[in-house]
Amino acid sequence: MTYVVTDNCIKCKFMDCVEVCPVDCFYEGENMLVIHPDECIDCGVCVPECPAEAIYPDTDPSATPAWLSLNHQYASAWPNITRKKDPPADADAWNGVPGKFDAHFSDSPGDGE
Template sequence: MTYVVTDNCIKCKYTDCVEVCPVDCFYEGENMLVINPDECIDCGVCEPECPADAIRPDTEPGLEKWIELNTEYSEKWPNITIKKDPLPEAAEFDGQAGKLGKYFSSEPGSGD
């Protein structure tokens, strides 16, 4: 089992999860984070820290596309290990459904 970042992180990018991760397995895109499933040790400390409830265990049904997305982009985006401010529009986009097709950016973030 591993954890994955899902739809609700897009356009929010809260980084509270990054701060508690003991193995630094988060990677930063322009408008969301992902978890490298090969680095994640399944400790679960990140899940309750996400204000947007965007981190889920990969054992939940229907997360196949998110497992693939996290795997792919954790190999392309820079590692992030320190907490940053969320995106300015985070409160507006928190909880919106269907953000992947509308707002996802494959561009990398700045990393640490």
């Protein structure tokens, strides 16, 4: 099992999860984070830390195969992030907005650590 970041992270990118991850398996895109499924140790400490409730175990229906694939693909392309940064200024306004992937997902990398 692994954990998967899903669409509610898009444009929220709170990064509280990064701070508690014991194995630094988060990777940063321009407007969301992903978890590298081969590095995640399935501890789950990131789940309650996510204000956007965007992280699910891969056994949860919200963690579809498409999200698992996206996490794997971009964790291999984006830089690793190991410390919390400030979220976007409008993160709270985007929290819970449906359908963010099609309109707002960016495949551009973030700055990383």
